[in-house]
Amino acid sequence: MQTFSHILKHYYESDPDRVCLYILQTNQPDVPFTYRELIQGAAGYAKTFEQEGILPGEVVILILQHGIDLVFAYFGAILHGSIPSIMPFLTEKLLPERYRADLASLISITRPAGIITYEDFEDVVNSALLPQDSVRKVMLSGEIDPPCDPDFETLLGMKRDPADIVLLQHSSGTTGLQKGVALSHQAVLNQLESYRAKLGLIEEKDVIVSWLPLYHDMGLIACFILPILQKIPLVLLSPFDWVRAPYRLLQAVSAYKGTLSWLPNFAYNFCALKIRERNLTDVDLSSWRAVINCSEPMYIDSHLSFFERFKGYGLKYDALATCYAMAENVFAVTQGGVDEPVMIDEIDRESMQLEKIARKPLVGKPSVKLMSAGKPLAGVKVKIVDSDGVAISDRTIGEIALKSNCMLTGYYNRPDATQKAFLDGWYLTGDYGYSFQDQIFVTGRKKDLIIVGGKNVYPQDIEQLAMEVAGVHPGRVVVFGVINEGLGTEDVVLIAEVHTDDAEEREQISEQIRQTVATGSAITLRQVVLVGKKWLIKTSSGKIARLANRKKFLDEFGINN
Amino acid sequence: MKSDINNKLAIYISTEILKQPNRTIDPQAALISSGLVDSFSLIDLALYVEDEFGVHIDDSELNASTFDSIDQLSDFIQTRS
Numbered sequence: 001m002q003t004f005s006h007i008l009k010h011y012y013e014s015d016p017d018r019v020c021l022y023i024l025q026t027n028q029p030d031v032p033f034t035y036r037e038l039i040q041g042a043a044g045y046a047k048t049f050e051q052e053g054i055l056p057g058e059v060v061i062l063i064l065q066h067g068i069d070l071v072f073a074y075f076g077a078i079l080h081g082s083i084p085s086i087m088p089f090l091t092e093k094l095l096p097e098r099y100r101a102d103l104a105s106l107i108s109i110t111r112p113a114g115i116i117t118y119e120d121f122e123d124v125v126n127s128a129l130l131p132q133d134s135v136r137k138v139m140l141s142g143e144i145d146p147p148c149d150p151d152f153e154t155l156l157g158m159k160r161d162p163a164d165i166v167l168l169q170h171s172s173g174t175t176g177l178q179k180g181v182a183l184s185h186q187a188v189l190n191q192l193e194s195y196r197a198k199l200g201l202i203e204e205k206d207v208i209v210s211w212l213p214l215y216h217d218m219g220l221i222a223c224f225i226l227p228i229l230q231k232i233p234l235v236l237l238s239p240f241d242w243v244r245a246p247y248r249l250l251q252a253v254s255a256y257k258g259t260l261s262w263l264p265n266f267a268y269n270f271c272a273l274k275i276r277e278r279n280l281t282d283v284d285l286s287s288w289r290a291v292i293n294c295s296e297p298m299y300i301d302s303h304l305s306f307f308e309r310f311k312g313y314g315l316k317y318d319a320l321a322t323c324y325a326m327a328e329n330v331f332a333v334t335q336g337g338v339d340e341p342v343m344i345d346e347i348d349r350e351s352m353q354l355e356k357i358a359r360k361p362l363v364g365k366p367s368v369k370l371m372s373a374g375k376p377l378a379g380v381k382v383k384i385v386d387s388d389g390v391a392i393s394d395r396t397i398g399e400i401a402l403k404s405n406c407m408l409t410g411y412y413n414r415p416d417a418t419q420k421a422f423l424d425g426w427y428l429t430g431d432y433g434y435s436f437q438d439q440i441f442v443t444g445r446k447k448d449l450i451i452v453g454g455k456n457v458y459p460q461d462i463e464q465l466a467m468e469v470a471g472v473h474p475g476r477v478v479v480f481g482v483i484n485e486g487l488g489t490e491d492v493v494l495i496a497e498v499h500t501d502d503a504e505e506r507e508q509i510s511e512q513i514r515q516t517v518a519t520g521s522a523i524t525l526r527q528v529v530l531v532g533k534k535w536l537i538k539t540s541s542g543k544i545a546r547l548a549n550r551k552k553f554l555d556e557f558g559i560n561n
Numbered sequence: 562m563k564s565d566i567n568n569k570l571a572i573y574i575s576t577e578i579l580k581q582p583n584r585t586i587d588p589q590a591a592l593i594s595s596g597l598v599d600s601f602s603l604i605d606l607a608l609y610v611e612d613e614f615g616v617h618i619d620d621s622e623l624n625a626s627t628f629d630s631i632d633q634l635s636d637f638i639q640t641r642s
Contacts, residue, residue, distance in 0.1 A: 453601065
């Protein structure tokens with residue numbers, strides 16, 4: 001079993017009637033799918049891709065809502081040997097012209113041969129295309145071949161090599177869409193094997209329940225590819241349903257005796273605060289053996305509030321687990337809290353912030369409690385390095401670097417970005433942390449990235465949008481993240497220099513910025529601060545210094561972080 | 562009656578959701594489709610409406626086609642109560 005298609009063939013032949021997926025949608029009955037149904041649905045798509053002249057090794061972009069069409073299209077691309085990449089669907093608040101610009105930018109770098117979408121979305125897609133584009137065919141979901149028996153003798157996916165790229169993963173936003181993480185069959189399968197062992201997955205017992213979007217690595221790998229290729233039943237809710245009714249996750253865990261779920265940190269707070277008693281009648285969470293916190297900074301308080309809220313419904317404290325993951329390593333780098341309790345390290349706050357040392361608490365001084373992200377998976381090596389890339393000792397904070405048997409092949413069509421990401425064969429993550437007894441603690445971020453609710457936000461995308469607003473000094477905008485403890489995630493703060501001192505005019509500019517950013521990026525700004533000329537700190541090369549301005553903001557506006 | 566509901570909704574949205582207590586919101590301004598109230602806050606709005614006005618909004622109704630402005634939400638509350 002060397003490629004995805006070989007594994008699917010094996011299940012199709014050896015266990016076709018096994019249910020691999022349940023799709024749950026609001027106001028609709030739950031729909032189960034067996035491996036036979038999944039693979040037949042995918043075979044219909046594979047046939048269409050072939051008829052439309054898509055070649056193996058070429059990229060196909062999927063622009064479909066969360067549901068069975070997306071699942072069939074994804075595996076259809078794989079059975080055909082082409083490379084699927086999911087583009088998030090247009091949300092109601094995002095301006096279509098912004099969406100088109102993002103799509104055009106994705107196309108220009110990824111150079112897909114085909115796009116698949118809905119009939120009523122065809123116009124938006126077509127309007128993003130240029131005559132010289134790589135896209136030869138826009139396929140519509142209503143015109144796909146019906147499910148059919150796959151002929152594994154002729155399916156081109158069976159002829160792929162384990163070293164070939166199987167899929168691309170993108171972060172959202174203009175910047176994220178320009179950096180597609182390309183992963184090979186071998187890399188993904190290595191990750192699944194190590195992760196399966198670490199999690200102790202058992203086909204007969206485990207059930208994964210997820211509401212996560214499939215265009216995000218946690219949703220795509222841990223809660224889609226892993227269960228389907230490892231024969232763990234998957235119960236899949238839509239992220240749009242979950243955000244309006246978070247209790248559906250708990251009801252699904254209860255109904256399907258779910259054993260594992262992955263959640264970004266904010267979801268612990270969100271569930272703890274926003275679920276009413278009446279939605280928990282008869283809910284039993286005792287089957288949940290791992291609720292894994294991943295993809296944004298983890299806070300012990302979030303775990304505690306989640307536990308307090310749901311312990312009366314059978315939730316076990318030991319089930320709360322942690323993970324450090326990134327798309328460049330397929331997914332998990334470390335995993336904590338599954339075979340041993342999550343290690344909690346209480347350290348002196350000042351030493352951490354100023355000296356970059358994780359020192360035991362000092363009497364009378366403030367301390368912080370950090371949760372370990374666990375130990376590295378088999379096949380993954382982690383080291384902490386200083387600014388010269390030299391490994392440093394335990395309890396010293398530096399950049400997390402890694403080397404593994406599941407690394408990305410490269411950023412797709414971006415040799416420049418790929419080369420920049422590595423130093424002597426080690427991938428530099430851009431995250432800060434320290435190690436202690438082989439446990440990895442993540443303490444911060446070197447890169448400017450902001451993570452809101454598990455979603456990556458690139459500040460430069462937001463700054464660019466704000467600079468378009470009349471009255472804002474071009475080049476004089478800065479965006480950064482500030483932790484919001486109540487929400488368990490980061491708030492996005494924007495500071496802009498403006499010419500006017502007039503309160504009413506400032507109010508209008510501020511409103512215009514919020515509006516432009518919301519409809520241009522689907523990101524909601526929590527704070528917009530307008531300042532006078534020369535407030536913002538610049539670097540010696542004349543660029544706006546994000547970290548320095550963040551510090552100035554926290555100092556000046558009295559918020560101590 | 563309606564202006565009373567409108568006022569309460571406007572205060573709740575500006576204070577609790579937008580965290581801009583001084584802000585005035587046009588009762589006809591789009592809240593959801595404009596991105597002013599983001600998807601994570603929709604549930605807060607639903608919980609508030611339930612506690613304050615005793616009107617239950619089903620999660621499948623939490624979208625711009627059921628209500629998008631304070632005026633529309635206010636009408637929705639009056640029809641249901």
